[in-house]
Amino acid sequence: MENKRVDDHEIQTTVPVRVDRFGFVKHEQNPPEALMSSKSASEYEREERRIRKWRKMIGVGGSDWKHYVRRKPHVVKRRIRKGIPDCLRGLVWQLISGSRDLLLMNPGVYEQLVIYETSASELDIIRDISRTFPSHVFFQQRHGPGQRSLYNVLKAYSVFDRDVGYVQGMGFIAGLLLLYMSEEDAFWLLVALLKGAVHSPMEGLYLAGLPLVQQYLFQFDHLVKEQLPKLGEHFAQEMINPSMYASQWFITVFSYSFPFHLAIRIWDVFLYEGVKIVFKVGLALLKYCHDDLVKLPFEKLIHGLRNFPEDALNPDVLLPLAYSIKVSKSLEDLKQEYEKQTAKTVEGLVKQEKQQP
Amino acid sequence: MARRPDEEYDYLFKVVLIGDSGVGKSNLLSRFTRNEFCLESKSTIGVEFATRTLQVEGRTIKAQIWDTAGQERYRAITSAYYRGALGALLVYDVTKPTTFDNVSRWLKELRDHADSNIVIMLIGNKTDLKHLRAVATEDAQSFAEKEGLSFIETSALEATNVEKAFQTILGEIYRIISKKSLSSGEPAANIKEGQTLVVEAEDTNAKKPCCSS
Structure with missing residues (x-):
């Protein structure tokens, strides 16, 4: 198997791997990262204030979000453009993409897709798993939790929408989402994007003929x-x-x-x-x-x-x-x-x- | 525009790298152009590009190589890159029989979209995985003979035959071109410094209509 090659390079448990704040393995000195780590105390304080503002805007588990967006869409837009605090990113992404609603409306569907269905794209997906974010610790370990969830999300989607199936490139989107949320949440966000829950559907990026x-x-x-x-x-x-x-x-x-x-x-x-x-x-x-x-x-x-x-x-x-x-x-x-x-x-x-x- | 000495060349040849996903196209390219092999390589999305200038049969040839995404659906984008290519390296993985079975589909792709006189070389890659070999050299060899392709087996990982593969196809292209310019009475050196090389033209129209149903 081709994956055999990856074995040699698998993350070694004995040697600590240096990673950046997002979990990507550091190969060399990364200047922007160096800048980040030298944050002053006042910057930390500002960051804290920002997170508090965001928490208030979202409410517990997202309960106040819709209300806030309706009342002050421009404030939301401005704050999002400044960047969502990293600790809240996964939740906010689900709220603004409409995926949270899809998840709540479709209990048990994801599990069904992952466990019981088979997909014509399974081999294609497997072939690309180790070639998706290969420098991120979460996805490096062969058959580790990262690779498993990436496989599950992509397989589930390829069954959910057989016209799209699996296309190279979708893995990077699913991978990015998985760094901020659970498998099931990532799956529904993918659905929200491709089927157009809020904006125009993206599925045409991957359909035959692209x-x-x-x-x-x-x-x-x-x-x-x-x-x-x-x-x-x-x-x-x-x-x-x-x-x-x-x-x-x-x-x-x-x-x-x-x-x-x-x-x-x-x-x-x-x-x-x-x-x-x-x-x-x-x-x-x-x-x-x-x-x-x-x-x-x-x-x-x-x-x-x-x-x-x-x-x-x-x-x-x-x-x-x-x-x-x-x-x-x-x-x-x-x-x-x-x-x-x-x-x-x-x-x-x-x-x-x-x-x- | 004046060229710097390191950019001087006699010919510029455009070559495409095609074949199923995961057969090692991108690593063949990086081995050839940068002498690198990346274990952590990402799958190619769309097209990638690299060049290398080298000596072939006493001439300085610049190879301009387009590396394409292998997944079938990407052909919607990648097939545009076959046009004007003088050579195609059609790669399969010696450990994966399906990638060899699909070679004939790739040949059809080339017949449909590339210039009819394109030079095609069949490459069986990953020979370093000896214990996993699943496509016999002889089978590929006889297939290549039948189809009129040149053939070589490579290992991008161990850097085996990579240089030779590119040398061979560039040499073949060169011989065809120099013969052509002789017969057309033009000195071959006229092609110098062109952005693209114009040897595709004359028989593109004569291209056989494909026998698709």
Whole structure:
């Protein structure tokens, strides 16, 4: 088995593994982390105050949440944009995604899916388990609790929605959720996202033909041309298109290759405001690195688009820039344009087929 | 634009890495381009890209390699990358017979989406897992002969034959190209410094219509 290779690298119980505050194994000195640990006393106090505010807003077990959101949606939005306190993140994610309601409405369903059903994707899922967040302690141990729950959630989903089944990339989303909540909670959050409990459904990212990925890439391509014309032109000249660098951004909502402390801040906003934030963050990255990117030739450009400098990946720099970018109107227009275009292509194909004997 | 000396090359060849998920495509690429093997590698989402410049038959060749996600559903995105590729490395895992069985499906993918004169090399990877081998070398060899592909077995982990695999396919591409430019009367050096190489053109139209039902 291929997993045999992983054995050699399994987490050793005798040697203590150095991990960052999120549980990822540290390979080298991580500067942002170093900054975090040197928090001053006043910063801790501020953090404490922030948590108290959040607790009050949520109420016991989330009891006051809906009421608060209805009364003060803008306060909630502002606070979420500043980042949900890590200790409350799992709970808040479930509240804002609508997954908590799904869980309560469907008692016993998850257990049924995990225990009694079989999935055509089981082998595909197993093959990828050790290749999902391989540097996180929770997922490193072969057949350990992390890998088991990741398998269960993905298998349950592949049974719950057989059209989607299992697609690579879903594992990173499930994995990220599992670092903040139980298996069953993570499963229902996945359902809430893909089926569209609050925002438009995400399942098109994973359905045959990856239709939503194609649409998002089309929209992103046009947004770049619209909002960063000089860079857009440079990309066109160098024959760079978003499928070369941005498909993972959409398919995994930045959980695949971005620093974890940034990914979760994006997720805070993503769950409350929807996919818009993925476009905004993508544009913000390009905008922040604009002056460097316009100078690079093809290969260096591709490299640059996959390896953004550390300062660009600082959430407190990148996110405010992202919030300042407006995309809603363009996204809507581009969606219609895309639908028109694809309808035409389909029509053309049908015609072609008819003409053929 | 002036090139720095380290970026000079005679030819630029685009090559794609395809094959089932988990067969080791990304590690073959990292072994070839950076001499690295990553035990903790993540599954590839979408496409990845790397290059390496090397000497092949006395020429400086720059290989521009696109590594693709192996899962079937990703073909919606990845098949666009076959276009204009001069070579394809079709990888299977010698310990997993299904990945070898699927090779013919990958060949069909190439016939449907790639240029008809693309050079294809079949690669059986993970030969380091000797005790788990499940696809015999002879079977793959005779399959490759039947289909007109070159064939090699590799271990990205032990760095066995990786260099040779890339050398071979790049050499084959080079020989075809230099023959072509001879017959068309153009000096081969004309292709120098191009972003992409234009040898695909002439018989793409002659591509056989596929026999899909």
